[in-house]
Amino acid sequence: MTIASGDRIPSVPIKLIGSGDTADTTSDAVLGQGRVVFFGVPGAFTPTCDTSHLPGFAAxxxxxxxxxxxxxxxxxxxDHHVTRAWAERSEALGKVEFVADGDGSLADAMGLSKQFAGMGKRFARFAMIxxxxxxxxxxxxxxxxxxxxxxxxxxxxxxxxxxSA
Incomplete structure (x- = not known):
């Protein structure tokens, strides 16, 4: 079942890639306080993710x-190594934080995992507030x-x- 408006973010182990070190944490710790825009991409360095999705948020x-x-x-x-390399090369690190969901546990928990030919399980392309x-x-x-x-x-x-508020 896909996560929906009104649902709480699940608590799943992830790696947070920020400007400093990579940290072991949970999805609810990263996404659970304040107003957060979270967007998921099928893969680091993939053409659409790299040239169309990430740059719009960073800019x-x-x-x-x-x-x-x-x-x-x-x-x-x-994995967090690939995610960090992409974050640094894209020059988005420091503007956007990155979550490495290495085995797709968060994608599964949110109902937002998708099988991509030749790539296996990935996030479906999405954004959420x-x-x-x-x-x-x-x-x-x-x-x-x-x-x-x-x-x-x-x-x-x-x-x-x-x-409307």
Whole structure:
């Protein structure tokens, strides 16, 4: 079953890649406090993830912060070494935090795992807005490319929630 609006973020062991060291932690510790934008990609260094999905979030950090987002986190089903190398090479490290879900446990727990030909289990492409550990909005990409799960769509949802508040 796919995680939905109103659901609590599950607690699953993950590795958090930030500007400092890589830390063993849990998904609820990373995603459970404040307003968090969490987006998942099928893989580090993969073409769409690398050139279309991640850059939109990294380039718009100031806009997300202005809309009350405390942290932006990218999740990938890769080991923490690959995830760190991608974060550093993309120059997004320090703007975006990265979660390495090496065996796909978090992807499974959220119901957002998907089998990709030649790649095995990965995150489906998605983005979500989380407030104090509760999913407020979920945007799952059902077609190729980055539309509903990209930074512009998430920014529009955040703006709309401010207008209706």
């Amino acid at each position: 718009n950090v100031a806009k997300f912060k202005a809309l009350g987002v405390d942290r932006i986190v990218c999740g990938t089903v890769n 989380i407030e104090d550990g509760i999913v407020k909005d979920l945007f799952v990409q059902d077609v190729a490319g980055v539309t509903v799960s990209g930074a512009p769509a998430v920014l529009m949802a955040l703006q709309a929630s401010q207008v």
